[in-house]
Amino acid sequence: MELMHWFTGNPGGGGLRHLAIPKLLERLDALCEGTIAVDTEARIVWCNDKYLHMLGYTDPQSLLGRDVEEIIPNSLMRQVVKSGEPILLDLMAFGSDTFVVSRLPLTGPDGKVIGAVGICLYDKLHHLKPLLGKFAQLQDELAETRRLLVQDRRPRYTLASYVGNSPASLEVKRQARRAAQLGSTVLLLGETGTGKELLAQAIHASSERAGQPFIAVNAAAIPEALLESEFFGAAPGAYTGADKRGRDGKFKLAHGGTLFLDEVGDMPLQIQAKLLRVLQEQEVEPLGSNKVIKVDVRIIAATSIDLVQALAQGRLRRDLYYRLNVLSITLPPLRERLGDLEALCEGALEQIVERTGMGRRELTPGALQRLAAYDWPGNVRELRNVLEKAVLHSDNRRLVADDFDAILPRAVADAVPAARLHGPGGPGGPAAVQPLAQAVAVAERGAIEAALLAAGGKKTEAARLLGISRATLYEKMAQLQL
DSSP states (O other): OHHHHHHHOOTTSOOHHHHHHHHHHHHHHHHSSEEEEEOTTOBEEEEOHHHHHHTTOSOGGGTTTSBHHHHSTTOOHHHHHHHOOOEEEEEEEETTEEEEEEEEEEEOTTSOEEEEEEEEEESSGGGGHHHHHHHHHHHHHHHHHHHHHHHHTSOSOOGGGSOOOSHHHHHHHHHHHHHHHSOSOEEEEOOTTSOHHHHHHHHHHTSTTTTSOEEEEETTTSOHHHHHHHHHOBOTTSSTTOOTTOBOOHHHHTTTSEEEEETGGGSOHHHHHHHHHHHHHOEEOOBTOOOOEEOOOEEEEEESSOHHHHHHTTSSOHHHHHHHTTEEEEOOOGGGOGGGHHHHHHHHHHHHHHHHOOOOOEEOHHHHHHHHTSOOTTHHHHHHHHHHHHHHHOOOSEEOTHHHHTTSOOOTGGGSOHHHHSBTTBTTSOOOOOOHHHHHHHHHHHHHHHHHHHTTTOHHHHHHHHTSOHHHHHHHHHHTTO
């Protein structure tokens, strides 16, 4: 109780607190490397000799009345004066040195802020080695995480990855090299499976932006309700179920690098209008936010649909088409570059061996001829799928034509019954006459069956192969009772 009495003081004012405060201030002054005070306008009103010497001055009068930032460029004293909140522990860079500092507001008898005092606690950071060690560890972990993230967003393919030496392939590579040297928007046209994303990555890898992120987004694979936040980001709590921390959109993630917009022709009209504004202004506004973010992004777009037809049908904005169609490259389908078939097969078989660990496989001339006779509606992607199926189903080191007979989807003509292709006299007789509607139905059935087989039963992919919408595919399947 006696100690409590001395600490809280007595009417005579001789309490421990009154005795301790002067001693504490003296001790603090001895331990600190310097102290400085400012008024409500952040002008220097006092500086002790240590701080004066540390700042390189000899006359304290030369500092009085000057803005603190004029003497200490990185000072946060003005912030403390304005907010009335202390900054208890901070690192401040001054010249080539770093100091541990504390900043406290000063208040008058009425409780109003009348200034602030800054205390340079240490000029040697060894006093804070445990804290700084943990801080350095966290910074290293953050830097490593960022490095891995950037590495994941770098392209996996180069122009050498686009296999083929046919005239059509060489022309594609020539145009891609030219596109890489320019900073213009690139539009890649071609059927599904022709390697549009591979070429987009190759263009990025050969460009000046190679060290920056490559971000790919498939407009056809994202629900329409989420497209806006996927592209432009969302503020915290922008909509029900949104991340409380908010999220960065693909444009922000691709800042400084390349954004690959796949299947851009399937983008809803509402998003097309916002995308056009971003391309024109190079700025995005996250969903639910009033903050505009500047971005520096190169666009490479791709589509497997006929954009001219989409324009005519009103499914694509004409102004967006002109903005995207600056430098276009058309990727030929596999059936138009069969001279590359052998090289493509060799490369695909090597990748299958590396991925599965199975023994090396080769193709016989007969097998290669069998593959060349097929139309390949799924192009190179379908070719890789067929080769992998053959490897998994066959024990032969050398794959023969028979290994592919049960794997390759039937051609449209194969789906037509022989009785409908030939007259009563058989193959040599006169052709049977069919009503046009029946012939169309037969052709549609065969095309849909072939597309579904090529797509592995995935209806979205099959619709893309056929060049129709998924809704149209479902409607035709119902009509044909497929």
